[in-house]
Amino acid sequence: MSRVSRSRSSWSSDDSSFCLLKSGSITLTGATIAAGATCTVKTNVLSAVAGTYTNTTGQIASNGTYTGAGASATLTVVALNTALTVAPASPINAGTVVTLSAAVSSSGAVNAGLVSFYDTSTSPATLLGSAELSAGVAIIKLVPGAGTHTIIAKFQGTNPLPAQTSPSTTLVVTSVGNYRTIQSLSAVSTNTGFNFTDVATFYGQSVPTGSIQFADGTTNTILGTVTPAPLTQTLATPTSFASGAAGSGALFSVTGDFNKDGFPDVAVANLVEGTVGILLGKGDGTFKPQVTYQAGSQPYQVAIADFNHDHNPDLVVTNLFTNTVSVLLGKGDGTFAAPVSYATGTEPYSVTVTDLNSDGLQDLVVTNLGDKTIGVLLGNGDGTFARQTTTAVGKDADYTVAADFNGDGVMDLIVLNGGDKNAGLLLGKNDGTFQAETTFATGSTPFSATVADFNNDGLPDVAIANLGDSTVSILLNAGSGTFKPQVTYATGTEPTSIVALGLDGTGQPGLAIANYTGNTISLLLGNGNGTFQPQVAFPTASAPYQISFADFNGDGKQDLSVTTFTGNTVNIQLGTQTAIVSLNNVFLFGPKGFHNPTATYVVGSGDAYEKSETGVTVQN
Numbered sequence: 192m193s194r195v196s197r198s199r200s201s202w203s204s205d206d207s208s209f210c211l212l213k214s215g216s217i218t219l220t221g222a223t224i225a226a227g228a229t230c231t232v233k234t235n236v237l238s239a240v241a242g243t244y245t246n247t248t249g250q251i252a253s254n255g256t257y258t259g260a261g262a263s264a265t266l267t268v269v270a271l272n273t274a275l276t277v278a279p280a281s282p283i284n285a286g287t288v289v290t291l292s293a294a295v296s297s298s299g300a301v302n303a304g305l306v307s308f309y310d311t312s313t314s315p316a317t318l319l320g321s322a323e324l325s326a327g328v329a330i331i332k333l334v335p336g337a338g339t340h341t342i343i344a345k346f347q348g349t350n351p352l353p354a355q356t357s358p359s360t361t362l363v364v365t366s367v368g369n370y371r372t373i374q375s376l377s378a379v380s381t382n383t384g385f386n387f388t389d390v391a392t393f394y395g396q397s398v399p400t401g402s403i404q405f406a407d408g409t410t411n412t413i414l415g416t417v418t419p420a421p422l423t424q425t426l427a428t429p430t431s432f433a434s435g436a437a438g439s440g441a442l443f444s445v446t447g448d449f450n451k452d453g454f455p456d457v458a459v460a461n462l463v464e465g466t467v468g469i470l471l472g473k474g475d476g477t478f479k480p481q482v483t484y485q486a487g488s489q490p491y492q493v494a495i496a497d498f499n500h501d502h503n504p505d506l507v508v509t510n511l512f513t514n515t516v517s518v519l520l521g522k523g524d525g526t527f528a529a530p531v532s533y534a535t536g537t538e539p540y541s542v543t544v545t546d547l548n549s550d551g552l553q554d555l556v557v558t559n560l561g562d563k564t565i566g567v568l569l570g571n572g573d574g575t576f577a578r579q580t581t582t583a584v585g586k587d588a589d590y591t592v593a594a595d596f597n598g599d600g601v602m603d604l605i606v607l608n609g610g611d612k613n614a615g616l617l618l619g620k621n622d623g624t625f626q627a628e629t630t631f632a633t634g635s636t637p638f639s640a641t642v643a644d645f646n647n648d649g650l651p652d653v654a655i656a657n658l659g660d661s662t663v664s665i666l667l668n669a670g671s672g673t674f675k676p677q678v679t680y681a682t683g684t685e686p687t688s689i690v691a692l693g694l695d696g697t698g699q700p701g702l703a704i705a706n707y708t709g710n711t712i713s714l715l716l717g718n719g720n721g722t723f724q725p726q727v728a729f730p731t732a733s734a735p736y737q738i739s740f741a742d743f744n745g746d747g748k749q750d751l752s753v754t755t756f757t758g759n760t761v762n763i764q765l766g767t768q769t770a771i772v773s774l775n776n777v778f779l780f781g782p783k784g785f786h787n788p789t790a791t792y793v794v795g796s797g798d799a800y801e802k803s804e805t806g807v808t809v810q811n
Contacts, residue, residue: 271295271296271297271346271355273294273344273345273356274293274295274357275291275292275342275343275344275358276291276292276293276294276360277289277290277291277342278292281360281361281363282364283363283364283365284364285337285364285365285366285367285799286367286745287364288332288333288452289333289362289453290330290332290453291308291319291320291332291333291342291344292329293306293308293329293330293344293346293357294327295324295327295328295355296327297352300326300327301346301349301352301551302324302327302500302551303324303349303550303551303552304323304324304349304551305321305322305324305347305553306321306324306329306344306346306347307320307321307344307345307347308331308342308343308344308345309342309343309344309345310335310341310698311343311359312338312339312341313696314697315699316343316698317698319331319333319335319342322502323502324346325497328502329344330502331448332451332452333448333453334453334474334742334745335364335747336395336396336397336742336745336747336748337365337370337395337397337747337799338364338366338397339362339363340362340363340364341360342359342360342361343356343357343359343360344356345357349546349549349550349551350548350550350621366397366797366798366799368798369799370393370395370397370800371394371395371746371801372392372393372394372399372800373392373394373805374390374391374392374403374792374803374804374805375389375390375805376388376389376390376805376806376807377389380809383776384776384777384779385776385778385788385809386774386775386776386777387405387773387774387775387788387790388771388772389417389771389772389773390770391403391769391792392427392767393419393767393768393770393800394744394748394765394767395768395800396696396746396748396766397747397799397800399422399792399795399798400794400795400797400798401419401792401793401794401798401800402417402792402793402795403416403418403419403790403791403793404416404790404793405788405790406789407779407780407781407788408787408788409786410779410780410781410786412780412781415774415777416793417773417774419792420770421770422768422769423768423769423770424701424727424766424767425768425769426714426729426731426764426766426767427765427766427767428730428764429732429753429762429763430477430764431760431761431762432470432477432478432481432761432762433480433760434459434470434754434760434761435459435461435466435468435481435483436461436464438463438464438759439461439462439463439464439759440461440462440463440464440758440759441459441460441468441754441758441759441761442460442491442492442736443492443493443754444458444460444493444737444761445457445458445495445506445739446458446739446752447495448504449504449521449527450471450523450525451502451523451524452474454471454474454743455743456471456472456525457469457470457739458470458493459481459493460490460492460508460509461483461759462489463489464759465485465488465490466484466485467490467493467519468481468482468761469481469483469525470761471525472743474743474744474745475744475745476743476744476750476763476765478761478763482525482526484529485530486510486519487512487515487530487532488510488512488513489510489511490510490511490517491508491509491511491540491541492508492509492540492541493507493508493542494543494544495507495544496553497521498520498553498570498574499573499574500572501523502523503520503521503522503523504521505519505521505527506518506519506527507519507542508530509539509540509541509542510539511539511540513532514534514536514538514539514561516532516535516555516557516568517530517532518530533568533576533578534578535559535566535579536557536559536561536562536564536566536581537559537560537562538561539559539560539566540557540559540560540589540590541557542555542556542557542558543555543556543604544556545593545602547569547601547619547622547623548569548622549600549602552569552570552571552572553570555568556593556604557579558589558590558591558606559581560587560588560589562581563583563584563586564581564582564584565582565584565588565604565606566581567579567580567581567623567624569623580624582624582625584606585606585613585628586609586610587608587609587611588608588615589607589609589638590638590639590640591604591605591606592604592605592640592642593605593642595651596650596651596668596672597618597671598671601618601619601621603616603618603619603625603672604617605642607633607638607639607655608630608637609637609638609658610636611630612632612633612634612636612637612659613630613631613632613633613637614631614633614637614640614653614655614666615628615631616628616630629672629673631666631674631676631677632676632677633655633664633677634662634663634677634679635659635660636657636658636659637655637658637664638656638657638658638686638687638688639656639686639688639689639737640653640689641654641689641690641691642654643691643700644700645691645700645717645721646667646719647720650668650670652666652674652721653666653668653674654666654689654691656682656686656689657679657686658686658687661681661683661684661685661706661709662680662681662682662686663680663682663686663704663715664677664678664679665678665680678721678722680715681725682706682709682713682726683704683713684707684709685706685709686707686713687705687737688704688705688735688736689703689738690702690703690739690740692740692749693749694714694716694749694766696747697719699716699717699718699719700717701714701716702714704726704738705735705736705738705753706728707736708734709728710731710732710733710734711728711729711730711735712728712735712751712764713729714726714728714729731762732753732762734756734757735753735754735756735762736754736756738752739751739752740752743765744765746799748767749766751763751764779809781811782811783811785808785809785811786808786810786811787807787808788806788809789805790805790806791803
């Protein structure tokens with residue numbers, strides 16, 4: 192394809208204090224505290240008792256008790272608390288917008304940091320969304336799917352506050368038979384009658400509890416009943432929505448709730464038009480007409496975060512031609528303020544949002560393709576950013592992902608060096624700078640990457656789409672800042688985008704990949720041990736370029752938003768489950784001539800899906 196022109200766990204001590212951040216009990220053995228000094232320890236143990244304890248060495252147990260020998264110093268324990276609120280209270284009907292709020296306090300409200308909300312009813316847990324703290328509270332809205340959900344909120348921690356998880360809250364979503372079902376029936380004549388095959392597609396993540404009933408509509412005779420199983424994970428055909436004027440060049444999109452109504456929206460960078468297109472979701476998989484906002488010249492990639500801590504999602508866009516990023520602050524009603532630009536290096540391609548210095552404020556990482564660097568712009572917390580600092584990287588480095596790859600509580604980066612056929616690991620120093628790059632082999636022209644725990648060991652792994660040889664490389668984390676050698680899987684032709692998401696309702700991440708010249712989306716189901724099942728390809732819009740995802744129709748199943756290389760549309764492909772069932776060697780009794788056999792999905796007890804029916808005409 193032709194390319195667009197772009198591209199804590201630690202402690203310290205001195206004469207007066209030290210802090211040690213650790214889950215569970217806090218061990219102080221070996222620390223030196225001067226007699227009469229005060230040491231403040233932030234603990235993420237919910238039951239820890241705030242107060243003063245006199246001892247120099249020892250341990251704070253999970254019940255808050257401090258034990259040990261000596262009595263020459265004072266230890267003050269300040270408890271951290273994360274509280275989750277779910278509204279409305281359980282049970283609720285499917286289709287209801289739910290607000291998840293997390294209040295984080297430690298001797299007062301914690302005003303900076305990220306909170307992530309999870310559903311732990313799956314294993315591993317499913318990420319529902321994340322939000323920045325503002326006035327000590329983080330909030331997201333969503334429409335959860337039918338079923339029983341166990342919700343937690345996890346404060347990701349800052350310096351010096353450790354990460355902490357709230358107690359869980361159970362949310363029961365009662366199905367009301369409002370999830371869509373469609374069917375397609377076919378018949379083949381045989382020597383002994385007919386073979387009937389029904390393809391039943393369910394728009395939702397819940398397992399259907401009903402059955403497929405075959406009948407002869409001509410004689411009102413039931414022919415047989417079959418359970419719709421096994422279910423396979425599928426995608427509906429794409430529906431297109433304009434994101435800009437004709438030929439606007441919509442290449443990258445991101446999902447978020449820009450008007451805070453609980454329905455996912457889409458923002459698209461329109462390269463040729465120089466705008467960002469906003470499509471507000473209606474909650475049923477469709478969108479209101481797009482509204483565009485001016486960005487810089489040749490906006491390429493767009494990302495989302497709350498940069499000024501006002502509970503409103505903001506946008507940042509890379510501008511290839513002007514060598515800048517533009518920040519558009521959200522107003523919370525689906526509209527945005529005028530862009531404010533910040534200088535980058537040459538040809539800023541991608542932008543990643545993360546907290547590189549543990550201050551609870553979101554920073555920007557920009558890949559500067561033209562000068563072989565990544566640029567870091569530290570966030571000030573008010574929607575503005577510091578001047579860029581740069582770090583040299585490899586050839587054609589045009590994509591980054593962030594995670595704590597070595598488990599030290601500090602965010603690190605993976606940089607795709609497309610011209611060098613490798614991925615560079617930059618371990619963070621917790622100040623926006625990095626250790627020397629360590630590289631790991633990938634396929635040819637690594638082009639897009641995603642992070643998830645693919646083998647359930649608690650460590651972040653990396654999946655990379657290799658444009659040059661049509662493969663995906665899996666780099667499993669070996670711990671301590673290293674990765675095992677890549678294992679590759681076939682994709683469609685020229686993969687340009689990859690995302691990790693739950694595909695089958697188990698919580699185990701799978702992969703969705705856009706294949707540019709293959710005109711397909713590949714789905715690879717994860718096995719939970721770091722391996723994947725072979726790809727299953729689904730047709731999509733011509734020249735698919737980039738994928739983002741959300742549950743656009745509120746049925747509990749992730750859907751895809753697909754952009755194309757030369758188009759001006761967002762193409763929505765709803766996630767589905769499909770069962771193919773058969774009833775063979777069926778003799779149709781009654782008069783000779785035409786009969787009208789049918790296949791009906793009969794709703795079961797507690798079923799989330801609606802009744803549906805299809806039929807064909809055959810000659811007996």
